[in-house]
Amino acid sequence: MRTQVAIVGGGPSGLLLSQLLYTDGIDSVILEKKSREYVESRIRAGILEQGTVDLLARAGVDDRVRREGLKHDGFLLGVDGTVIRIDIQKLTGGKAVTVYGQTEVTKDLNTVISGREGAIVYEADNVTLHDIAGPSPAVSYEKDGQTYTISCDFVAGCDGYHGVSRASIPADVARAFEFLYPFGWLGILADVPPCNHELIYAHHRNGFALASMRSHQRSRYYIQVPASERAEDWPDDRLWNELEVRLSGLAGPITRGPALEKSIAPLRSFVFETMSYGRLFLAGDAAHIVPPTGAKGLNLAASDVRILADAFREHYRKGNDEALTRYPQRALDRIWKAVRFSWWLTRLTHRFPSMSPFDIRMQVAELNYIRDSAFAQTTIAENYVGLP
Numbered sequence: 358m359r360t361q362v363a364i365v366g367g368g369p370s371g372l373l374l375s376q377l378l379y380t381d382g383i384d385s386v387i388l389e390k391k392s393r394e395y396v397e398s399r400i401r402a403g404i405l406e407q408g409t410v411d412l413l414a415r416a417g418v419d420d421r422v423r424r425e426g427l428k429h430d431g432f433l434l435g436v437d438g439t440v441i442r443i444d445i446q447k448l449t450g451g452k453a454v455t456v457y458g459q460t461e462v463t464k465d466l467n468t469v470i471s472g473r474e475g476a477i478v479y480e481a482d483n484v485t486l487h488d489i490a491g492p493s494p495a496v497s498y499e500k501d502g503q504t505y506t507i508s509c510d511f512v513a514g515c516d517g518y519h520g521v522s523r524a525s526i527p528a529d530v531a532r533a534f535e536f537l538y539p540f541g542w543l544g545i546l547a548d549v550p551p552c553n554h555e556l557i558y559a560h561h562r563n564g565f566a567l568a569s570m571r572s573h574q575r576s577r578y579y580i581q582v583p584a585s586e587r588a589e590d591w592p593d594d595r596l597w598n599e600l601e602v603r604l605s606g607l608a609g610p611i612t613r614g615p616a617l618e619k620s621i622a623p624l625r626s627f628v629f630e631t632m633s634y635g636r637l638f639l640a641g642d643a644a645h646i647v648p649p650t651g652a653k654g655l656n657l658a659a660s661d662v663r664i665l666a667d668a669f670r671e672h673y674r675k676g677n678d679e680a681l682t683r684y685p686q687r688a689l690d691r692i693w694k695a696v697r698f699s700w701w702l703t704r705l706t707h708r709f710p711s712m713s714p715f716d717i718r719m720q721v722a723e724l725n726y727i728r729d730s731a732f733a734q735t736t737i738a739e740n741y742v743g744l745p
């Protein structure tokens with residue numbers, strides 16, 4: 358088998374890249390370890406920057422997000438019962454974000470991609486990259502007891518944090534940076550109306566809480582919990598009680614409902630700067646992870662994919678490899694800025710176990726400064742809607 362670009366991983370990065378390449382007449386095959394049902398039901402991101410929605414439009418899959426996505430032109434920062442509203446529309450000259458689940462983005466992309474014969478292989482086991490440093494790379498995989506090999510011009514590593522692509526880059530050229538946070542986010546998804554029509558990022562003495570949503574009828578809530586905690590330690594009632602405490606005075610009543618999903622996500626900031634090696638290019642979570650505070654992960658994946666798809670187009674249309682050579686440099690500039698914003702917003706709103714009373718006073722002083730300064734609010738709004 359042969360293709361132009363072999364894509365490892367069929368999450369948002371891999372699917373979007375495949376569809377953008379297709380619209381440019383470039384052939385690709387996606388190899389995905391899990392089943393389609395599994396990928397489509399993985400509950401994760403939910404806030405799309407305008408640039409991400411525009412990219413979905415370029416890929417021809419924006420009908421549903423435009424119809425069903427909820428436009429948000431502001432969000433709330435809660436400080437122990439009082440509210441600061443960040444009016445992103447006013448502060449950024451009319452920009453907004455869109456609430457639309459990652460599950461829906463992957464369904465929309467899968468619907469078009471699965472119509473293309475052989476464009477995606479689900480449940481591909483033991484995916485292995487070969488000869489990525491040379492001019493003729495290949496990717497092999499196992500399916501139903503058979504081994505297949507696809508030769509290609511390039512490999513796009515879109516296989517997330519635990520994938521095989523990043524691990525295929527020799528350790529002696531790898532440049533990685535990591536910061537681990539001493540807590541995680543316990544999330545609950547429930548079919549109940551949200552407690553507020555805008556998101557609330559709440560600073561509270563018990564720890565951070567987020568009131569978010571996927572639609573007018575589906576709520577997504579998170580609370581900060583110690584890294585050692587397990588979701589089983591949090592029966593639904595205990596979690597709803599704690600949300601009521603941390604969001605008290607910030608929103609309307611919290612409607613309770615059975616958990617459709619409940620899990621704990623560890624928080625880390627991670628950047629793997631070696632985003633290309635020979636004919637392998639990394640995109641999305643394969644190359645970087647940010648804490649979900651600020652909703653940057655999926656949006657960063659989309660911006661990597663846009664830069665990479667443009668670079669492949671330059672190669673195939675004009676025989677020009679300059680954009681491919683400059684891909685890591687261009688992507689990393691935006692990545693580091695998003696890493697900084699999500700790290701800063703996490704530090705501002707979370708209770709770290711090592712914090713002294715002085716540190717906490719500094720946090721509250723910074724939040725009060727934001728409350729009183731249009732300049733500070735503009736900085737937050739500009740980052741939240743997505744930098745150019």
Ligand SMILES: Cc1cc2nc3c(=O)[nH]c(=O)nc-3n(C[C@H](O)[C@H](O)[C@H](O)COP(=O)(O)OP(=O)(O)OC[C@H]3O[C@@H](n4cnc5c(N)ncnc54)[C@H](O)[C@@H]3O)c2cc1C
Nearest residue numbers: 366368369370390401402516517641642652653654655656
């Ligand atoms: C709890 C949580 C909340 C989040 N909230 C937000 C948010 O509000 N906003 C935001 O922008 N981002 C958010 N994110 C981050 C966002 O979900 C990720 O950044 C996004 O999924 C990245 O997409 P990806 O395709 O690069 O990686 P992934 O979604 O990880 O996809 C990688 C794919 O590769 C496959 N794969 C892995 N290994 C192999 C292999 N060896 N062979 C073949 N296939 C393989 C996997 O099965 C997977 O389908 C959140 C993340 C979490 C965990």
